[in-house]
Amino acid sequence: MNITIIGTGYVGLVTGTCLAEFGHHVTCVDKDEDKIRQLRKGKVPIYEPGLDALVNKNVGEKRLRFTTDFVEAVPGAEAVFIAVGTPSSRRGDGYADLTYIFEAARELAGNLTGYTVIIDKSTVPVGTARQVERVIRQTNPDADFDVASNPEFLREGAAINDFMRPDRVVIGVQTDRARQVLQEIYKPLYLLDTPIVSTTIETAELTKYAANAFLAVKISFINEIANICEAVDADISALAKAIGMDGRIGSKFLHPGPGYGGSCFPKDTLALLRIVQEHGESLRIVEAAVEVNSAQKARMVKKIRESLGGSVAGKTLAVLGLTFKPETDDMRDAPAVTIIPALIEKGAMVRAHDPKGMQEAAKYLPAEVEYAKDAYDACKNADAVILMTEWNQYRALDLKKIRSVMKYPVFIDLRNVYEPEKLKSEGFHYTGVGRK
Numbered sequence: 001m002n003i004t005i006i007g008t009g010y011v012g013l014v015t016g017t018c019l020a021e022f023g024h025h026v027t028c029v030d031k032d033e034d035k036i037r038q039l040r041k042g043k044v045p046i047y048e049p050g051l052d053a054l055v056n057k058n059v060g061e062k063r064l065r066f067t068t069d070f071v072e073a074v075p076g077a078e079a080v081f082i083a084v085g086t087p088s089s090r091r092g093d094g095y096a097d098l099t100y101i102f103e104a105a106r107e108l109a110g111n112l113t114g115y116t117v118i119i120d121k122s123t124v125p126v127g128t129a130r131q132v133e134r135v136i137r138q139t140n141p142d143a144d145f146d147v148a149s150n151p152e153f154l155r156e157g158a159a160i161n162d163f164m165r166p167d168r169v170v171i172g173v174q175t176d177r178a179r180q181v182l183q184e185i186y187k188p189l190y191l192l193d194t195p196i197v198s199t200t201i202e203t204a205e206l207t208k209y210a211a212n213a214f215l216a217v218k219i220s221f222i223n224e225i226a227n228i229c230e231a232v233d234a235d236i237s238a239l240a241k242a243i244g245m246d247g248r249i250g251s252k253f254l255h256p257g258p259g260y261g262g263s264c265f266p267k268d269t270l271a272l273l274r275i276v277q278e279h280g281e282s283l284r285i286v287e288a289a290v291e292v293n294s295a296q297k298a299r300m301v302k303k304i305r306e307s308l309g310g311s312v313a314g315k316t317l318a319v320l321g322l323t324f325k326p327e328t329d330d331m332r333d334a335p336a337v338t339i340i341p342a343l344i345e346k347g348a349m350v351r352a353h354d355p356k357g358m359q360e361a362a363k364y365l366p367a368e369v370e371y372a373k374d375a376y377d378a379c380k381n382a383d384a385v386i387l388m389t390e391w392n393q394y395r396a397l398d399l400k401k402i403r404s405v406m407k408y409p410v411f412i413d414l415r416n417v418y419e420p421e422k423l424k425s426e427g428f429h430y431t432g433v434g435r436k
């Protein structure tokens with residue numbers, strides 16, 4: 001099948017590449033000339049494990065190509081995915097900014113040939129697919145098309161596996177004809193017995209928000225329980241394990257930490273709250289999850305201060321991990337972006353290391369931050385080390401070496417990677433989240 005993907009950001013590039021791997025002929029179109037130039041040279045502009053190899057393989061096998069030109073990309077396509085960004089609006093009111101979606105709809109409209117399904121892949125408020133339909137109809141009244149919603153559930157760092165072996169695929173359509181096109185696109189997954197949930201467009205649009213909001217609630221819940229653990233001397237790791245064994249609760253997403261970040265949870269929870277309010281409804285549990293998440297970041301600053309005897313002024317802090325999670329270079333809404341400036345404002349010096357995110361981090365963090373060549377270099381003469389993101393590289397640190405280069409052996413483990421007893425036996429003063 002001939003498929004066009006509009007937008008070569010995280011979602012668009014992974015979707016286009018994986019669909020090419022399924023055997024489809026995919027054209028990715030993006031207005032960013034520099035990005036397309038890089039992709040044509042085989043350079044993938046983001047860090048996502050396995051993506052560059054898969055891009056180059058499919059380009060080599062002539063199933064994947066890149067262009068900036070809609071006239072080259074859209075005619076002949078049987079399906080067009082819209083996978084452009086939907087950032088929080090610049091007004092700061094939490095609404096999703098749909099400018100790029102409607103721009104894409106207008107541009108593609110004039111280039112449609114024959115029956116085409118236009119599929120929203122980006123996370124968009126309920127009703128957006130219908131608006132896209134109106135925009136296309138106004139721009140090209142003769143076009144023969146259907147709109148559909150097919151939300152993505154890709155985790156950064158594991159996106160290719162999530163696309164190739166998803167828990168489920170959600171297809172929101174209004175005609176059987178469109179459903180058949182989407183079924184054809186995902187045929188390799190049908191063969192793997194992947195559950196496909198076929199529903200209305202509005203249900204599919206809301207499903208994405210509900211899934212992300214639920215996960216955000218789960219994280220905020222465990223973070224608050226971790227805080228109670230600290231107050232009553234209980235251990236969050238054992239507690240999370242025990243509650244997670246209940247199949248109704250499930251063991252995933254019960255890791256306490258410095259709060260959720262990334263390109264989805266912070267933005268999508270706020271956008272969902274706006275949708276809900278517009279309909280005169282409320283979703284107080286999600287409001288609470290958002291509030292708990294910002295409080296959690298502030299709490300980490302307090303935790304760090306207290307671990308250093310009440311003040312970080314004049315102290316050197318080694319920070320290991322800057323990205324919002326491991327295996328990505330994405331810094332969007334990373335807890336580090338809130339926590340590090342707060343520490344610097346209180347007089348701390350920060351030496352940081354991240355395996356993939358330092359270049360990106362420099363755009364988000366104050367200029368005073370120094371970047372180290374590895375974890376040991378970051379810890380040189382430090383008064384404390386803060387494990388901010390649980391990269392595998394930091395899971396088996398040579399603790400003796402770390403201790404020997406530090407000024408004071410204070411270890412603040414915001415991801416509970418290390419066992420408190422182990423760190424104590426190595427001579428560190430230990431602070432974790434939700435355990436002694």
Ligand code: UDX
Pocket residue numbers: 152153154155156157212215219252253254255256257258259260261262263264265324325
């Ligand atoms: C998420 C969703 O998982 C994915 O389905 C959706 O399509 C996009 O948003 P992503 O943002 O890539 O994916 O990362 P995810 O692994 O879900 O983690 C999000 C944040 O939650 C990270 O900051 C992570 O550190 C935090 N988290 C996750 C926790 O603090 N505790 C947990 O138990 C799990």
